Amino acid sequence: MQTIEKVLSARNLTKACTEVVKNKGAGGIDGMSVGQLKSYLELNREELYETIRKGKYIPQAIRGIEIPKRNGKKRLLGIPTVVDRMLQQAVSRVIMPQYEYMFSEYSYGFRPLRNTQQAALKSLEYINSGYQYIVDIDLKGFFDEVDHCLLLNLLYRNVKCPVTIKLIRKWLRAPIWINGKLTKRRKGVPQGSPISPLLSNIMLHELDVEMEQQGLRFVRYADDFSIYCKTKSKAREKGNKIYLYLRDKLRLPINREKSGIRRPVDFTILGYGFVPTYQKGVKGQYQLIVEQSRWKQLKAKLKEETRKTIPMMDISVILTPPDRFIQRTDVYLTILPFFTIS
DSSP states (O other): OOHHHHHTSHHHHHHHHHHHHHHOOOOOTTOOOGGGHHHHHHHHHHHHHHHHHTTOOOOOOEEEEEEEOTTSOEEEEEEOOHHHHHHHHHHHHHHHHHHHTTSOTTBOTTSTTOOHHHHHHHHHHHHHTTOOEEEEEEBTTHHHHOBHHHHHHHHHHHOOOHHHHHHHHHHHHOOEEETTEEEOOSBOOOTTOTTHHHHHHHHHHHHHHHHHHTTOEEEEETTEEEEEESSHHHHHHHHHHHHHHHHHTSOOOBOGGGOEEEOGGGOEETTEEEEEOOOTTOOSOEEEEEOHHHHHHHHHHHHHHHTTTOTTSOHHHHTSOGGGOOOOSSOOOOOOOOOOOO
């Protein structure tokens, strides 16, 4: 069975629709909400099938919105219509298993049963094993710089279905609507699309293969990756090789100002930093800490969550284990669930 037939099977498309509705999110430029998606699919299923099978389906433009980043700058998100989100989810559900078994065990982003904590712990393991010269490379606007032709060629190695590849190409080339103006797109993968995480991992899997072939110890979470070496000279040598590979093979630029060779105390990964353990008789060992900015976010979130229900309660009460709370009939307590900083 061709890939596109699996994508458009009633079972797969229905599950994709359910997942998009469950994820909620804003509507695209057509104004359709996720609440209208199921009824749309019921009424237009056959027409949608035939349009896609014949290669005549044309995605609508992406709605672009800017959201603030922690550093004060803004990140551009692309929001496809809910119909395109459903179709992208359907494609991802089918082709993801073809790649998951191939992906590196040191790749932690946007994959089942993998998370930021695992990536940070692997980094800590390298550091405490003596690999304390860290090549920290920042890809300059990765999601805006992905080469479409290169990405589609990589896809075609495993997805031998012209109709599916053509559909993905149309999504990549769909214009973006920003402040009332349509802008053409000839490179990049829009952040906010359901298929974008998979496409980014397919592109950067090539980087993982290159680093593994060089015998490097590394951690990658989406476009955030670092390499661990025992000496500064080795870190410089390996960092230069990877820089050339990114530039010449994957056509991805590097932000030189944010890249460099770090020591553990000067290095952060996915919201975590490193400090010496300060144990008697132990040297060169580090432990994880949470970045100061993350603590500020946590305090702000806790303040907001407890502002209306228990404005006079000390924050230490919120962090008391549930079994130590004393029931009272005259006070309403909001007990927050256990949370994980990621």
